Each structure stands twice: as structure tokens, then as C-alpha cells.
Amino acid sequence: MYQLKKKCGTARRGEFHTPHGVIQMPAFMNVATAGAIKGAVSALDLRELKCQVQLCNTYHLHLRPGDEIVKQLGGLHRFTRWNGPILTDSGGFQVFSLAKLRNIREEGVTFASHIDGHKIFMGPEESMQIQSHLGSTVAMAFDECIENPAEYNYVKASCDRTARWLYRCKAEMDRLNSLPDTLNPQQMLFGINQGSTYADLRIEHMRRIRELDLDGYAIGGLAVGESAEEMYRIIEAVEPEMPQDKPRYLMGVGTPVNILEAVRRGVDLFDCVMPTRNARHGHAFTWQGIRNMMNAKYTLDESPLDSECDCPVCRSFTRAYVHHLFKSGEMLGMRLCVMHNIYFYNTLLERIRQAMDNDQFEAFYQKYTPILGIRI
Amino acid sequence: MYQLKKKCGTARRGEFHTPHGVIQMPAFMNVATAGAIKGAVSALDLRELKCQVQLCNTYHLHLRPGDEIVKQLGGLHRFTRWNGPILTDSGGFQVFSLAKLRNIREEGVTFASHIDGHKIFMGPEESMQIQSHLGSTVAMAFDECIENPAEYNYVKASCDRTARWLYRCKAEMDRLNSLPDTLNPQQMLFGINQGSTYADLRIEHMRRIRELDLDGYAIGGLAVGESAEEMYRIIEAVEPEMPQDKPRYLMGVGTPVNILEAVRRGVDLFDCVMPTRNARHGHAFTWQGIRNMMNAKYTLDESPLDSECDCPVCRSFTRAYVHHLFKSGEMLGMRLCVMHNIYFYNTLLERIRQAMDNDQFEAFYQKYTPILGIRI
Numbered sequence: 107m108y109q110l111k112k113k114c115g116t117a118r119r120g121e122f123h124t125p126h127g128v129i130q131m132p133a134f135m136n137v138a139t140a141g142a143i144k145g146a147v148s149a150l151d152l153r154e155l156k157c158q159v160q161l162c163n164t165y166h167l168h169l170r171p172g173d174e175i176v177k178q179l180g181g182l183h184r185f186t187r188w189n190g191p192i193l194t195d196s197g198g199f200q201v202f203s204l205a206k207l208r209n210i211r212e213e214g215v216t217f218a219s220h221i222d223g224h225k226i227f228m229g230p231e232e233s234m235q236i237q238s239h240l241g242s243t244v245a246m247a248f249d250e251c252i253e254n255p256a257e258y259n260y261v262k263a264s265c266d267r268t269a270r271w272l273y274r275c276k277a278e279m280d281r282l283n284s285l286p287d288t289l290n291p292q293q294m295l296f297g298i299n300q301g302s303t304y305a306d307l308r309i310e311h312m313r314r315i316r317e318l319d320l321d322g323y324a325i326g327g328l329a330v331g332e333s334a335e336e337m338y339r340i341i342e343a344v345e346p347e348m349p350q351d352k353p354r355y356l357m358g359v360g361t362p363v364n365i366l367e368a369v370r371r372g373v374d375l376f377d378c379v380m381p382t383r384n385a386r387h388g389h390a391f392t393w394q395g396i397r398n399m400m401n402a403k404y405t406l407d408e409s410p411l412d413s414e415c416d417c418p419v420c421r422s423f424t425r426a427y428v429h430h431l432f433k434s435g436e437m438l439g440m441r442l443c444v445m446h447n448i449y450f451y452n453t454l455l456e457r458i459r460q461a462m463d464n465d466q467f468e469a470f471y472q473k474y475t476p477i478l479g480i481r482i
Numbered sequence: 483m484y485q486l487k488k489k490c491g492t493a494r495r496g497e498f499h500t501p502h503g504v505i506q507m508p509a510f511m512n513v514a515t516a517g518a519i520k521g522a523v524s525a526l527d528l529r530e531l532k533c534q535v536q537l538c539n540t541y542h543l544h545l546r547p548g549d550e551i552v553k554q555l556g557g558l559h560r561f562t563r564w565n566g567p568i569l570t571d572s573g574g575f576q577v578f579s580l581a582k583l584r585n586i587r588e589e590g591v592t593f594a595s596h597i598d599g600h601k602i603f604m605g606p607e608e609s610m611q612i613q614s615h616l617g618s619t620v621a622m623a624f625d626e627c628i629e630n631p632a633e634y635n636y637v638k639a640s641c642d643r644t645a646r647w648l649y650r651c652k653a654e655m656d657r658l659n660s661l662p663d664t665l666n667p668q669q670m671l672f673g674i675n676q677g678s679t680y681a682d683l684r685i686e687h688m689r690r691i692r693e694l695d696l697d698g699y700a701i702g703g704l705a706v707g708e709s710a711e712e713m714y715r716i717i718e719a720v721e722p723e724m725p726q727d728k729p730r731y732l733m734g735v736g737t738p739v740n741i742l743e744a745v746r747r748g749v750d751l752f753d754c755v756m757p758t759r760n761a762r763h764g765h766a767f768t769w770q771g772i773r774n775m776m777n778a779k780y781t782l783d784e785s786p787l788d789s790e791c792d793c794p795v796c797r798s799f800t801r802a803y804v805h806h807l808f809k810s811g812e813m814l815g816m817r818l819c820v821m822h823n824i825y826f827y828n829t830l831l832e833r834i835r836q837a838m839d840n841d842q843f844e845a846f847y848q849k850y851t852p853i854l855g856i857r858i
Binding site: 166441 | 516517518519520521522523524526542546547551554555556561562563781782784794798799800802803805806807809810812813814815816817818
């Protein structure tokens, strides 16, 4: 399913073929938590924002509207009107970050809904069943996500359990995909590497899970408390153990610079709420750095958010207008900034791919790494 | 500037020619209070929602970003990227409804900003100056807007003052339009009829203000506490006194049924926050009545919001999805419902015009008056 087209050092230019279309890689996934991009952006908008693939959250959709409801409504594609690839996470991260009163056992996790407190049990089988109901293109394995820093022995035991859970995920996914009423019988499964910031545990865990020959592999449990340098070190440690013929997904990452650094270290796929969340606070990513649109200096500025951008927002609206919308608390300000940031992220990945195609990735990396994180 | 094409009883089918385009009448104006439609809808969206004319609020724009800022940015058309006709209100209504610590004198009104409490003076000249800075197509005269019910003698005195203020508005507008740096030297001025629910005061006031031969006339001070029947009675009383060759604008009205009733009584132009405000609470106007999208019965309903509607929302999304968005607090729910309701209102007026063109207005009125206000 994954075709490696070219390598630029460790960086990889590839294509991922899915039942819902081809994803040019490296790629960014736009986060539609509850089946909608936050900031009033619809699946129809995503098309003109160069989005290739949408990520939806299993935990949120299980609670609301309920995965059985989504299944009755024909699955996430039909429900959200997005006809490209969709990846669903396993719910694990949210169970460990959002839910209350967790109780972890070998079978799975019992937790209280963050909406109304009702008790829910989720283990590998339940996560696969929910994702099967949602009918996503790619399902993620159910794992334990540990905050960094974490104690070595706890991490080691957790990795063992996450590996055992992965076998159960695979068995359950195979069973679900063979049922006659399954929405997407070609649903793919990605395994998730854990091991906190311990390179030896990361490597050992990766070696175990790659034996399952899954459709892709993710690095989880990063960008959860450790420094960027530690994150890069762990990617470098585990990357040589990841199959070359499978996509590699760095979960929940990150800033434009994080993405450049991770691509350079062999990662293919990313997701992050940053472009949308930061936009809702008025932060616009640009090719010159990050602008805070609340800043009074934009009051009379008739330039577009980014003079190097040709997104639908930059083609039509000025900094002065967007600044005014944020100062006035107009929802439209959020929508325009979210659209711009989604376009920026997708264009960043597109330009990374073009740079690779033209053997210019290293020059691109050198040029933009010092710029994209600056606050201007 | 106004061409009466046809009458169907008292109802009028006409065209209003403005420097920013022709408005087919009767028409609805979409309310973009601070230069943006609430619910994350932009001027570019308005085009595919059949919007003919946008209304912006002088009071809000004077406070934020400031009318001098808007002027420096080229006026409201350039600022909001709406290139069709724009009407600005006078600020009067907001001064009397939103602002605090009002003090009314012959010169004008001193009030405290609802944003930060700072003291502002606004009289007829100031209102005209602000609207001239905004560069709208049509400016509204500065008047006192009284809540109903009101005491007869107070209303009579207020009508006299509003009439005196109108002379000052006209003189100031003429002066401003002749200045070399005026944004829109063809800015038009509409007078506003007042008189609360007293037919004799309404008629007397209308006779006074029509002598000024302004570009249009509005009926103000209705839909501010009185019953719908009283409103219709006042329209019927004052309508025969309004010039046939000028557009007639019923300010701040109203429900679809209010609009049908007022068109039938000779009104040409409307504005109301109802389509956008009600949408933000999940209420969708349809050709079968009003739907509350929060209602659990829509959980599995794959119909569009309105099966008779071909708006961009109804062409793509289901009731089940919009219901889910509202239940999940996703901003996208508001945007989709706002877009639908704007389209519904503009289509209602379009269908009223078509019915007039086909000599079917009375049948249209009889068919839809009993339906459009029902909660279904």
C-alpha cells in the first residue's frame, strides 16, 4: 500500500494507496475531532485547503453521537461528507488525557465520560469495534499513552501490555473486516510504538510490533511533556527499526519546525490541533513566521495574512479586517484564521514534497527551520 | 432611483438603482453588525446565499474599529469585501437600546459605550459624518427610537425633535457629499418615520418628512414591544402617506410571516437579526415551518434541513449531522444553520417577487402565511 518513491537522506517521499484515495507523503492530517474541523470549517471547505486526509477522534465520536449512530448513518465519510481518506485514533490518548477516574487492567480501561461522568469500558476489542463502526480508512491500535517523564519500570510494563493489546487489536480487526455488514472491510490498522523517552524500550517495542506486518506504524507517546530535542532523539533511535515499506506516523506533532525536523528523520505522516487551535486564538502561521492577529499593529494593515500565500483567505481579506474580527469577537475571524492555517500546513507539506522531488529538501529545511517558529 | 414595476393590491414590485447595483424589491438586508455576518459567514459566502444588500451598524463600527479607521481602509465595501449595496443604520437604535447613561438634548445624545463605558456624543451631524466615513450606499437619518408602549405627549415631542434632526441630517449629508475626499459622494439618505403606535402622530410625522424628498423612507420604532397586529395597523395607517416613487423600509422586521404581511401592506425593504440569531440557537427556517435542530428526533434523519431548499447546506449536509454539531457545541453547526437561514430569507423575498411577477402574490401569501411560523 505504501510506495517509497525517493529518499533524501533519511527523509522519505512516498505515496500511500488507500481505498479512499492516494495520500502523497509526507502528509499532514487535518483534525476533525467530533467529525468537524473546529472553527466552522466543513469537509467541503477542506478540499480548497489542500487537505488530503482527515483525522477524527474515536473517543469523542463514541460519546457523541455514538459510533452505532454513525454506522447507521453510513459511517464517517457519509456523515461528514468527506470522501477522502480518514484516520481514526484509538481513543487511548483521550481516555488517558480527558477522561476521569481511570482504572487500567489487562482487559482494558474503565473510565468516566468527561461529558456526563457515566462509566465506560474500553479495551482493544472495543476500540476496534468503535472504529469499525465509524468506517475510517485507517484504524489505530489501542494503546496506553504515558505522560513524560515516566518511570522506567512502569514504561516497560506498559509497553508489554500495549504489545499484547496490539495482538488483540489485530485479531479483532481481522474478525470485524470479515463480517458481512462491515462498513469498510478494507479498514487498515496501524500499530503504535511506545516506550516514553527510553530508546532501548522504544527499539524493543518497535521490533515486537513490526512482526505483525501491519499497514503502518506510528510513534506515539511523544509531544507529551518531553523537550523537542528528546523527541528528535527518540525518533532517531526508533526510525531504523521501522519498516521502509510502511508509512510512519508521528502522533500529535506539531509545529512547522517539528514537522521539518521529523520529516528529515524519516517520518511520513502528522496530525496536530495546533493550526486550528492557535488560529482560534488569532495566531496565523506564515512563511515569515507566526503573526498574532490581535496585535494593534495590524489595525491599518491592508496586506493579506501572508503575502506569500494564495489561500482563499489571503486572496480576499486583509490583516486589518481579520484583526478587527478578532477584536470584535466575531466568529468569522476564527474561521478565516483556521482556514489560512490549515492551508499553510498542507502547503508546507506540499512544498516539502516538491523540494524532495527536486532534490532540494536539505536547502528547504535549512531555509525554513530558522524562520517558521519566529513570532513576528 | 426607485422604479415601481407593478402593484399587487398594495404590495409593490420594484427596482432600486444604487451606485453599487440594483436591488430587486421587495428585498431583505442581511445584517453584518460589525462588518461580518455573525456565525462565521463572510461577504464572499453571501453571494451564493442570494444576498442583494448588506446592513452594517454605525454604532458598532464607530466604537470598533472606528469609522475613521474604516475610512482609511477605503470604506466598508473594501473593508468587508462586499461589493454590492450596503445600508448603514444611524446608530440611533443602538444608542437607545445598548448604550448606558443616555442624556438626550436638542443637539443630540450623550451616552456611555457598552464596551468600555467611555462617553460619546452623537447627534444628527455626527451620525452623518460616521456614515460618510463608512461609505455606505444608503445612510439612515439619526432619530430617537422609543420603546412601545410610550406616552402620547412624549412621543409627540420626540417626533418633532426627530423631524428637526432630519433637516440637520439632510444638510450635513449634502455638505459631506460635496467634500473632495468623500468616499461615496453619491451616498443616499433615508428618512425615518416615528410616532410609536399613534396613527395620527405617524401620519403627521410622515407628511413632514416626505417634504424633504429623500431617497427613501423607513418606518422605525416598530417591532419594539407592540403586538404584530398593532404593527400592521400602523403600517396601514402610514403607508398611504409614503411616496410611491421611493423605497419603503420597515426597520428590524421580522419573521417570515411579518414580512409577508408587511409586503402585502406596501413595504419594500426589511432587515432583521432573526435568521442569523435564531440559527445560532439551532432554529432553521424551512418551507414547512421552523425546525429546532437540537431536537433528538433528528439524530438519525438523513434529510437536508429543508427538503425544498437548494442552498449550499441543504445540497450537502443532513439534519443528523447538523443536529450532532449543535449537540457537540461545534461552531460549524452555527455556520451551516446561519447560511441556510440567510438563503431561506433571501429566497422567501425572491419567491415573493416571482409571485408578484406572475400575478400570484395573493395565492402565495395565502399558502405560506399559515405555514412559515409553525414549529415543526
